[in-house]
Amino acid sequence: MRWLIRRVLKKGKGAVSYEEDVHYGDVLTIGRAADQAIFLPDLRAALNHARVTLLSNGQYKVESLIIAGIRVNGDITYATTVSAGAIVEIGNTRLTLLAAPQDFDGGVEISTLDKTEQQAEKEKRAKPTRLVQTSLSKRVPAWILFTLILVFALALPMIGHFVPGFGELLRHTPLPSTMSWNPGQIDASHQFFGADCEKCHQKAFLTVRDNACLTCHANTPAHADPAKFNLPALGNAECRTCHQDHNGARGLIRTDQRLCSDCHINLKARTQNASTFEDVGDFGKSHPEFKIDLPGWDAANKFAPQRVTFKADLKENSGLKFNHFKHLKPDGLEAPKGHRTLDCKSCHVPDAGGAKMRPVNFETMCHDCHTLGFDVLAPDREVPHGKVSEVIYMLNEYYARVGLEGGYADAKSPAIVQERRRPGSPPLSQQQQQEALAWARERALQSTESLFTGKACTTCHKVTAPRSAGDTWNVAPVRVSGVWYTDAKFTHAKHVTVKCEDCHAARESKEAADLLIPGIDNCKACHAGAYAKDKVATTCISCHDYHQSANLKMGKL
Amino acid sequence: MHDSILTYAKSRYLWISLILLVGAIVAYVLHDPGGPPNGGTWLGYTLGTISALLIVWLMFFGIRKRQYLHNVGTLRGWLSAHIFLGSTLILLVLLHAGFQLGWNIHTFTYVLMLIVIFSGFFGLFAYLRYPSMMTRNRESATRDAMLDEVAEIDQNALSLADGIDPKIHAVVLRSIENTKLGGGVWTQLRAHDGSDLALESLHKALADREKKTESKTAEMPTMFAMVDFLAERATDKQGDAMRKLIDLISRKKSLATKVARDIQFQAMMEIWLYFHVPVSFALLAALIAHIVSSFFYW
Numbered sequence: 021m022r023w024l025i026r027r028v029l030k031k032g033k034g035a036v037s038y039e040e041d042v043h044y045g046d047v048l049t050i051g052r053a054a055d056q057a058i059f060l061p062d063l064r065a066a067l068n069h070a071r072v073t074l075l076s077n078g079q080y081k082v083e084s085l086i087i088a089g090i091r092v093n094g095d096i097t098y099a100t101t102v103s104a105g106a107i108v109e110i111g112n113t114r115l116t117l118l119a120a121p122q123d124f125d126g127g128v129e130i131s132t133l134d135k136t137e138q139q140a141e142k143e144k145r146a147k148p149t150r151l152v153q154t155s156l157s158k159r160v161p162a163w164i165l166f167t168l169i170l171v172f173a174l175a176l177p178m179i180g181h182f183v184p185g186f187g188e189l190l191r192h193t194p195l196p197s198t199m200s201w202n203p204g205q206i207d208a209s210h211q212f213f214g215a216d217c218e219k220c221h222q223k224a225f226l227t228v229r230d231n232a233c234l235t236c237h238a239n240t241p242a243h244a245d246p247a248k249f250n251l252p253a254l255g256n257a258e259c260r261t262c263h264q265d266h267n268g269a270r271g272l273i274r275t276d277q278r279l280c281s282d283c284h285i286n287l288k289a290r291t292q293n294a295s296t297f298e299d300v301g302d303f304g305k306s307h308p309e310f311k312i313d314l315p316g317w318d319a320a321n322k323f324a325p326q327r328v329t330f331k332a333d334l335k336e337n338s339g340l341k342f343n344h345f346k347h348l349k350p351d352g353l354e355a356p357k358g359h360r361t362l363d364c365k366s367c368h369v370p371d372a373g374g375a376k377m378r379p380v381n382f383e384t385m386c387h388d389c390h391t392l393g394f395d396v397l398a399p400d401r402e403v404p405h406g407k408v409s410e411v412i413y414m415l416n417e418y419y420a421r422v423g424l425e426g427g428y429a430d431a432k433s434p435a436i437v438q439e440r441r442r443p444g445s446p447p448l449s450q451q452q453q454q455e456a457l458a459w460a461r462e463r464a465l466q467s468t469e470s471l472f473t474g475k476a477c478t479t480c481h482k483v484t485a486p487r488s489a490g491d492t493w494n495v496a497p498v499r500v501s502g503v504w505y506t507d508a509k510f511t512h513a514k515h516v517t518v519k520c521e522d523c524h525a526a527r528e529s530k531e532a533a534d535l536l537i538p539g540i541d542n543c544k545a546c547h548a549g550a551y552a553k554d555k556v557a558t559t560c561i562s563c564h565d566y567h568q569s570a571n572l573k574m575g576k577l
Numbered sequence: 578m579h580d581s582i583l584t585y586a587k588s589r590y591l592w593i594s595l596i597l598l599v600g601a602i603v604a605y606v607l608h609d610p611g612g613p614p615n616g617g618t619w620l621g622y623t624l625g626t627i628s629a630l631l632i633v634w635l636m637f638f639g640i641r642k643r644q645y646l647h648n649v650g651t652l653r654g655w656l657s658a659h660i661f662l663g664s665t666l667i668l669l670v671l672l673h674a675g676f677q678l679g680w681n682i683h684t685f686t687y688v689l690m691l692i693v694i695f696s697g698f699f700g701l702f703a704y705l706r707y708p709s710m711m712t713r714n715r716e717s718a719t720r721d722a723m724l725d726e727v728a729e730i731d732q733n734a735l736s737l738a739d740g741i742d743p744k745i746h747a748v749v750l751r752s753i754e755n756t757k758l759g760g761g762v763w764t765q766l767r768a769h770d771g772s773d774l775a776l777e778s779l780h781k782a783l784a785d786r787e788k789k790t791e792s793k794t795a796e797m798p799t800m801f802a803m804v805d806f807l808a809e810r811a812t813d814k815q816g817d818a819m820r821k822l823i824d825l826i827s828r829k830k831s832l833a834t835k836v837a838r839d840i841q842f843q844a845m846m847e848i849w850l851y852f853h854v855p856v857s858f859a860l861l862a863a864l865i866a867h868i869v870s871s872f873f874y875w
Contacts, residue, residue: 064750146759
């Protein structure tokens with residue numbers, strides 16, 4: 021095989037000349053030893069540094085003969101197959117493998133690097149010694165992260181807001197939707213529509229408007245009549261002022277004292293006397309005495325409670341005569357059906373809601389002792405309790421029947437009434453009937469009077485006799501249990517841990533007129549304001565509602 | 578005493594930061610929002626605004642440090658303020674949020690901010706630790722001087738090795754190829770140069786040679802030993818050269834190690850910035866998303 025070995029000789033001023041040589045053999049040896057085909061007088065070359073073999077397909081095989089390897093096309097290698105044009109670098113020498121020139125099987129061009137080339141080569145090979153010289157960058161990842169986050173955390177959810185279908189799709193992917201903007205858990209009561217941000221946040225960049233709330237809360241009672249009180253002028257009265265969602269499952273309703281006391285201090289002056297409320301602040305320190313609704317009736321006997329400020333010696337009119345002291349004797353009472361000891365719950369039973377007491381029931385609570393018999397000859401018969409007219413009807417009907425049927429064993433009554441009718445007796449004559457019915461009317465009248473004036477009704481009730489011919493007996497209306505403080509939400513159910521006597525001094529009461537409902541001092545024994553340290557911390561909302569209007573609804577304002 | 582970044586101007590910015598923090602804590606404790614504390618109360622908005630402005634100002638440090646003609650405060654003052662005021666954000670932002678954290682963009686922003694701040698803490702640690710270590714490591718030489726010396730040693734070693742044995746020459750050649758000073762990020766941070774290998778081979782070669790000489794003297798008859806001894810004297814020169822070569826390579830090794838460590842220290846002082854800065858921009862984007870989304874659904 022014929023190799024062309026061309027040496028490039030550099031002369032001054034960039035001029036170049038070539039010196040060509042021929043080498044015979046399959047292998048071209050390269051090194052510092054004298055027997056090498058290409059002799060390199062450079063300390064950085066080993067004696068037998070490398071060899072190049074010409075392969076049949078015009079390619080060259082370059083092999084390193086030393087453990088340091090050889091640099092081919094810039095990379096250190098031990099053996100590699102390259103095509104023409106490959107560059108082998110040893111020390112200052114650059115060998116370029118040539119495509120076989122005419123009349124040759126292979127060729128190599130040898131050039132020596134001059135100083136500038138060496139310097140350039142050195143710099144090219146120099147490894148980075150500063151991070152700035154590496155591929156590390158601050159700008160590129162900064163831009164990438166900045167863009168990615170803006171796209172995924174802001175743009176994507178925002179598109180989801182404006183294109184509802186896309187927003188819905190997003191929510192079903194792991195990609196961030198508008199839910200990723202949710203700053204905190206939604207109140208438990210709102211969670212059923214919590215994924216629909218637009219239900220409350222109807223317009224972008226606008227705060228939640230009352231209209232959004234009123235979609236559902238139109239029937240929520242209002243606070244005060246806007247015709248009388250300009251709430252926005254008194255204080256911000258938008259829903260969101262008090263109700264801020266995304267504050268946890270129970271974070272929507274404010275219960276703090278300031279919610280009310282902000283406005284209810286100096287309210288009269290600020291409403292130009294439109295408000296009749298006294299100033300209220302801290303329950304323990306600046307809450308006025310309670311206003312109690314005492315039972316009362318108007319001229320038409322319609323229940324019309326009277327609101328008065330609670331006082332210790334206040335009397336009430338329940339319409340009843342009752343002596344708690346007598347009924348609550350610790351050693352009990354002798355009742356017709358045996359010995360009985362009464363206590364509060366014998367007569368006062370909470371209603372189903374647990375807030376107030378059920379009305380006292382005559383039939384189940386009083387009747388065991390207080391029977392309504394009217395005739396010793398008919399000890400089992402009693403008049404019904406409740407309606408005067410029913411009592412009179414019943415007595416009339418009873419004695420009419422007795423008179424007509426006869427057999428009434430009262431010596432003072434007419435013979436026709438005393439006479440017992442036997443089977444087969446002839447029917448009463450018209451005269452006999454009239455006589456019997458006349459007796460019956462008289463007897464019913466006596467019994468009625470006896471009941472309403474004597475031992476029965478008047479035991480407990482105030483009864484007035486008929487004033488004229490068309491009038492009837494009148495029993496005063498009664499109100500025993502009910503709501504005494506209508507603007508507060510006291511509930512017995514929450515106070516089962518205290519004894520009845522702790523609040524109601526019933527055991528010593530001998531008059532029904534004794535007001536057994538306690539005032540604020542009794543509450544203050546256990547409760548104090550929001551910042552109480554040694555008592556039950558109680559804010560306004562514990563007893564009062566903000567949305568408390570009986571007839572005004574939020575949706576109608 | 579030397580004034581470090583932390584004690585700059587009698588720790589002026591430490592005190593400013595502490596006052597800021599104490600003020601925020603007192604306001605937070607006294608503030609009664611009526612409901613749970615959150616970012617939507619007046620204090621929440623106030624602390625949020627302060628924090629957002631702080632973040633933007635802290636990021637402006639990246640611009641300020643390039644403005645050599647800037648004359649509002651010294652760069653060291655800015656850095657000191659950057660560190661202390663940046664650290665206050667850890668608590669300031671929690672107070673802003675009323676300690677409400679969740680799986681959302683808002684907490685994501687906070688987490689990014691923590692990553693930026695704690696990477697900054699590493700940077701501070703690096704700035705306080707490595708410069709003095711670099712000075713000690715260099716022993717008043719410069720990196721270029723050390724590199725030049727390495728190149729010179731390489732030349733000398735090659736000519737020495739050439740006089741010994743082609744194999745040794747190859748070992749030295751390989752050592753030159755393998756000595757990696759600088760390189761990729763990982764190489765710079767690891768401070769690993771490949772100069773150990775050559776030294777091991779040289780020691781092994783020397784040990785082999787001495788063993789061979791000993792065994793030869795022990796085994797050979799006296800006459801031959803005598804001849805051999807005379808011949809050995811010639812090769813003994815090679816032994817000397819070899820020891821000299823080992824000394825050279827050892828010197829190179831220690832130099833290379835120093836250069837590698839120098840590169841490592843410098844890389845350690847710089848590497849955190851390649852994290853701190855991009856994540857800062859991520860934080861800026863998240864902050865924009867946090868603010869816009871908060872007011873989008875106000």
